[in-house]
Amino acid sequence: MPELRNFTLNFGPQHPAAHGVLRMVLELDGEVVMRADPHIGLLHRATEKLAESKTWIQSVPYMDRLDYMSMMCNEHAYCMAIERLLQIEVPIRAQYIRVMFDEITRILNHLLWIGCHGLDVGAMTMVLYAFREREDLVDAYEAVSGARMHAAYYRPGGVYRDLPDRMSQYKESKWKSAAQIKPFNDARSGSLLDFLDDFSSRFPKLLDEYETLLTDNRIWKQRLVDVGIVSPERALQRGFTGPMLRGSGIAWDLRKKQPYEVYDRVDFDIPIGKTGDSYDRYLVRMEEMRQANRILKQCIDWLRLNPGPVMSDNHKVAPPNREAMKSNMEELIHHFKLCTEGMHVPEGEVYAGVEHPKGEFGIYVISDGANKPYRLKIRAPGYVHLSAMDEMARGHMLADVVTIIGSQDVVFGEIDR
Amino acid sequence: MVDALQGLLQGLFGSVFPLVWALLKIILIIAPLLLAVAYLTFWERKVIGWMQVRIGPNRVGPWGLIQPIADGLKLFLKEVVVPTGADKSVFLIAPMFAFAPALAAWAVVPFNDTLVLANVNASLLYIMSIGSIGVYGIILAGWASNSKYALLGGMRSAAQMISYEISMGLALVVVLMVSNSLNLGDIVGGQGRGFFADKGLGFLSWNWLPLLPMFVVYLVSIVAETNRAPFDMAEGESEIVGFHCEYSGMAFAVFFLAEYANMILVSTLTALLFLGGWLSPVGFLPDGLLWLFMKIAAVLFFFLWIRATFPRYRYDQIMRLGWKVFIPLCLIWLVVVGCWMMSPLSIWK
Numbered sequence: 001m002p003e004l005r006n007f008t009l010n011f012g013p014q015h016p017a018a019h020g021v022l023r024m025v026l027e028l029d030g031e032v033v034m035r036a037d038p039h040i041g042l043l044h045r046a047t048e049k050l051a052e053s054k055t056w057i058q059s060v061p062y063m064d065r066l067d068y069m070s071m072m073c074n075e076h077a078y079c080m081a082i083e084r085l086l087q088i089e090v091p092i093r094a095q096y097i098r099v100m101f102d103e104i105t106r107i108l109n110h111l112l113w114i115g116c117h118g119l120d121v122g123a124m125t126m127v128l129y130a131f132r133e134r135e136d137l138v139d140a141y142e143a144v145s146g147a148r149m150h151a152a153y154y155r156p157g158g159v160y161r162d163l164p165d166r167m168s169q170y171k172e173s174k175w176k177s178a179a180q181i182k183p184f185n186d187a188r189s190g191s192l193l194d195f196l197d198d199f200s201s202r203f204p205k206l207l208d209e210y211e212t213l214l215t216d217n218r219i220w221k222q223r224l225v226d227v228g229i230v231s232p233e234r235a236l237q238r239g240f241t242g243p244m245l246r247g248s249g250i251a252w253d254l255r256k257k258q259p260y261e262v263y264d265r266v267d268f269d270i271p272i273g274k275t276g277d278s279y280d281r282y283l284v285r286m287e288e289m290r291q292a293n294r295i296l297k298q299c300i301d302w303l304r305l306n307p308g309p310v311m312s313d314n315h316k317v318a319p320p321n322r323e324a325m326k327s328n329m330e331e332l333i334h335h336f337k338l339c340t341e342g343m344h345v346p347e348g349e350v351y352a353g354v355e356h357p358k359g360e361f362g363i364y365v366i367s368d369g370a371n372k373p374y375r376l377k378i379r380a381p382g383y384v385h386l387s388a389m390d391e392m393a394r395g396h397m398l399a400d401v402v403t404i405i406g407s408q409d410v411v412f413g414e415i416d417r
Numbered sequence: 418m419v420d421a422l423q424g425l426l427q428g429l430f431g432s433v434f435p436l437v438w439a440l441l442k443i444i445l446i447i448a449p450l451l452l453a454v455a456y457l458t459f460w461e462r463k464v465i466g467w468m469q470v471r472i473g474p475n476r477v478g479p480w481g482l483i484q485p486i487a488d489g490l491k492l493f494l495k496e497v498v499v500p501t502g503a504d505k506s507v508f509l510i511a512p513m514f515a516f517a518p519a520l521a522a523w524a525v526v527p528f529n530d531t532l533v534l535a536n537v538n539a540s541l542l543y544i545m546s547i548g549s550i551g552v553y554g555i556i557l558a559g560w561a562s563n564s565k566y567a568l569l570g571g572m573r574s575a576a577q578m579i580s581y582e583i584s585m586g587l588a589l590v591v592v593l594m595v596s597n598s599l600n601l602g603d604i605v606g607g608q609g610r611g612f613f614a615d616k617g618l619g620f621l622s623w624n625w626l627p628l629l630p631m632f633v634v635y636l637v638s639i640v641a642e643t644n645r646a647p648f649d650m651a652e653g654e655s656e657i658v659g660f661h662c663e664y665s666g667m668a669f670a671v672f673f674l675a676e677y678a679n680m681i682l683v684s685t686l687t688a689l690l691f692l693g694g695w696l697s698p699v700g701f702l703p704d705g706l707l708w709l710f711m712k713i714a715a716v717l718f719f720f721l722w723i724r725a726t727f728p729r730y731r732y733d734q735i736m737r738l739g740w741k742v743f744i745p746l747c748l749i750w751l752v753v754v755g756c757w758m759m760s761p762l763s764i765w766k
Contacts, residue, residue, distance in 0.1 A: 009565050017655040031569070031732055120655045122647060122729025128469040219647055219728045398569070399656050399731045 006034055009398075013042050017120045017402040020412035024389070026401065033401055036393040038386050043416035051376040055342030056082055056156065059376070064150035066378065067414035070109040071141075072101045073356045074414075075154040080260065081352035081363040082156040085345045088317060093308040094158035095261040100299035101144075101153065102261075102354070103292040104196075107203070108137050109357035109409075110289045114210060117282070117406035121223050123214065133206055136187075136199050143167055143192045156343065157312030163303065165191045193300050200297045207289055215283070224279035228392040228404040231276060239384045242359025244408065247284045248276035254355035266298045278407035285409075288357075317343050342371040358382055358409055380414035442534050446523050454677040455485040461721050468725040495666035500563060503663065507561035512664070512671035515554025519678035522547045526685055527602045528706055529695045541599045544686065545586060548642075551679065552578040555644075555651060555660050558672070562663040570660030573732055574651030577641060580739035581648075585638040587747035588631040591754050592624055592690050595765045605694035609704075611764060617700025623693035627764060630750050632691045634743050636719070639683040641735065643676060645720055647727035648735055655729075680720055681713065688712035 007028040012018035021042035027035040047066060051059040063074040076098060083090060090098075111130040118126025138148040143164050145151035153160050167188035170181040187198040214220045230240065235248040245252050253270040255263040271287035273280025311318045319338050320331040347369040353362035359381025368374040385408045392408075393401045426441075427434045459474065459481070466473025474481035499505050525540035527533035537543060552575060559571015596604040608614075611622035625632040641648040652659035661672045688694055688709055695709040730738070758765055 007565065009569075016658065031573075118728070122649070122653075122655065123727065124465075124646075125469045125725050128471060132470055213726070214728075217728065219730055219734075222734050223728055223731060397731060397733060399650065399653070399729075402656050 011401065017405060019116065019405055019410055021416070022386075022405065022410065022412065024401070026393075026398070028398065031398045033393045033396055033398065036390045036401060038389045040383075040386070040412075040416055043412040045417065047417045048376050048378060051373055053372065055371050056345060056373065057338075057342055059373070060155065061150060061152040064152060065413055066380065066417060067109075067356065067358065067361070067382070067411045068149065069112050069411050069413075070105045070357045071149060071151050072098075072105045072154060073109075073354055073361060075152065076102060077352050077354045077356070077361050077363045079154045079156045080354065081350050081365050082345060084350045084352055085348055085365065085367055086156065086314075086317060086343075088157055088312050088314050090158050090261070090312060091309045092262070093162075093303065093306060094310040096299050096302050096306075097159050097163065097310060098154060099261050099263060099266065100196075100296060100303065101141075101159075103295045103299070104137050104140055106292040106357045107289050107296075108134055110285050110292075111137075113285060113357075113406075113409045114214075114282075117403075117409075118214065120402045120406040121220065123217075123220065126210065126213065129206075129210060129213075133199075133203065136195075139167070140192060140196055140199075143195075155311070155318065157314065157318040158310050160311075162310045163192045167192055167195050193304055196296065197300050200293050200300065203293050204290060207286065207293075211286065215286070221279060223399075223403055224282055224407070225277055226275070227278045227396060227400045228407060229275060229277045230388065230392060234388075234391075235276065238388045240359070240388070241381050241384070242356065243281055243284045243288060244359060244381075244385050246270060247273035247281035249273055249280075254353055254360060258353075260352075260354065266295050268292075268295050278403050281407045344369060344371050345373075353379065356381060358411070358414075359385065361414070378414070378417055380417065382408070382410040382412075382415045386410050386415055439534075443524075446534060447520060450520070450523060450678065450681065451674070453681055454674055455489060457677050457681065457717065458488070458673070459485045460717075461724075464718065464721045465725045468722070489670065492670040493667055497666040497668045498663075500663050502563040504561040504563070507557050508663075509668065511554050511558035511561055512668050512675070513554070514557055515551055515675040516671050516678065518547045518550040518554075519675050519682055522682050525601065526682075527605070527689070527694070528709060529704070530602065530606075532706075533602065536600070536602060539599045540601045541589060541593060541604070541690075544601075544682075545582075545589065548679075548682075549578075549582055551675065554672075554675065558664070559660040562660075564663050566657045567660050567662045569657045570651050570653065570662065573653070573657075574644060574660055576732075577644070577648065577651065577735055577739070580736060581638045581641040581743075584634055584739060584743035584747050585642055587744065587751060588635040588638065589690065591628055591631045591747070591751055594751075594754060594758065595624065595628070597765075601689050601694075605689055605696065607765075608693045609696050614700075618698075619693065619696055619700060620698035623691065623696070625691040628691070628750075628754070630746060634747055635687065635691065636716075638739075638743065639687065640720065640723065641739070643679045643683055643720075645676075645680065646724040647729050649729060650732055650735065653729065680717060684713045684716035684720070685709075687716045692716075 009026045009028055011024040011026050013021040013023040023039040023042060025037040025039065026033055047062050050062060060075055060078060063078045064071040066074045111134050115127035115130035141151050142148045145153040145160065169188050170176070170184045172178045172181060187195055230248050232248045232250050235245050235250060240248065241252070249272050251270055251272050256270060268291045271284045271291070273284050315331070315334040320334050325331040325335050345367040347367055349366040351362055351364045353360045360379065361381055362379030364377040364379065365373045366375045389404065392404050423438070426437055430437045463473040474484040477483040477487045499508055522544045524535045525533065525537055525543050555574040556571045559567045559574070592604065593599055596607040598604055598607070608623045609619065613619065613621035644651045650656070661669055664672060692712045695704050695706055697704045697708055757763060
């Protein structure tokens, strides 16, 4: 009789729950996972190497494409690293705008996560609910940067532009009459801040709606509770950050522990889990959305009252005023230098980490004083989380692997870079 | 008119007339059924669309009504790819195995007192046995595809359908106990008598109320039996893609037809066994075919509704629910109803 062997299953990269291009080799005993071996690299685009041949500012759009679900947070870490090397101050209004958009990004990311996680576990409706709300937030992205996803809005020294005074409106068309588009345009009649204010007052109710659908749903709980438990010790040893670490009960959040920008001026709480299972991570992320909404609201209120510059006035870093450029020699030279060879960053090395929706996203740069980085290293949270796949999935069933991938919230743009 | 047609055909076909006549009746049942299957897929997409804050198909034809036809045509014109290493004949037979029982069961389904293709005494037994053949289609599909995902789907489905057939069967045993018959027509007829039916509140005399726990068990079991969400782990599109992972074109479409035909079949059974079939819910309205269709539509809506609401169960959780909850519950209720029938409080005299 032949020896009994386990069943090896190639999970992905063409798999509906692979969240992009995850390829996992699963060793199964029946449906029980004996070993999970994630393979990465299918989305490798050499971002770190590419950055070495681009000027500092040209790499900003690359950052959007790392974790393509939390675009502005990636830019934030990169811009912060450059600012630290340059030792320039970012205007306070720009800091508030950054915090506001970081939190918008957090909501964007978590909405996508709850949608996909729901879809993986079989609650199809979540994804469509979540995308309804995402639509408003990507419109906010579009309003400030012109792009719905890859914004490139944060720049070393501040943000690209101040917030717009008006929102784009839906237009009447063959398919939508004036009466049909009116409800869509009501919230858009004011400035971007009015629009976001409207969103943040609506959002808690929508979150309640999601929670009614999922939180106490017996099947949802059966699928998530006690699946993929990570003990607090283990979470620390593995280098978990973000909701994965907080889900295990460790109150670590860079926004509180090492406040950057104006996070020390806004009021928010950090939720933590108890057992470190998928359900706790679900609850943590849901609460994070509420807290993000709270921060969003505070930023809106501050930004309404405090106009001011949003870009550093150091024209070695930030482009000068366009009008001044037309009549002023110095401004013209600055513009020319910035647009041809870009800024020069003093020699040195620095690490800047932000509390990204998925965890600690860090940029480590070494500059040799040239107009481009000597070396850029990206610390992606998803990479660390995915590496724990084996110990989280071992002993669970095949369907739980899908739950665990969902609760890790991995995105391959950042893992493969 | 029917008599005239009958006479005409008798003259035309002579001795093979009974065969032709039966064939004609079969077509009269199957053709509307297939149309209903097509439009059930459309209705599902619409209903789930509305529940998920979107519109659903609305481009092909007025209100998207031609959509199911267009989908069918598309699948029909596609190539049926047989994977290398697959057992070709079994691979192609499997979808028919799944589909044929879903149609064959209709032979004994009554539409009112007289309208039934074959009025056999053991019609419920016939449906139960024909219905359980359907699982072979899925197992064979999973096995013949020579794909690990399909195999897992087939395995899950086999385990699931066998366990839920038991609880479903036990629920039906209770029904036939109180009806004292295996004939579907008689079972419906029995529901038209009783304390409330005499008072003009027929819907309270139907089996669903006195056998409420069995009704719930049956309702959940049929969802599991037809492999529909939240018990759709044989398909489990985000886990293992499903037993029909390797199927394409018409072979795939036949599995889909089978799934929806089965849904309609079990909904019809629910309507007949627990919801009083063609009986009118209140005394002052006449009984009729329309009531049956409305009840079927209501049960089908329930199928679609839970699909839009619930996450998917895990394999072992489904098994636990089936074996540790439903089967003991059915067995206990079987005894309870037995005692009830023997006691002076019996309402089924």
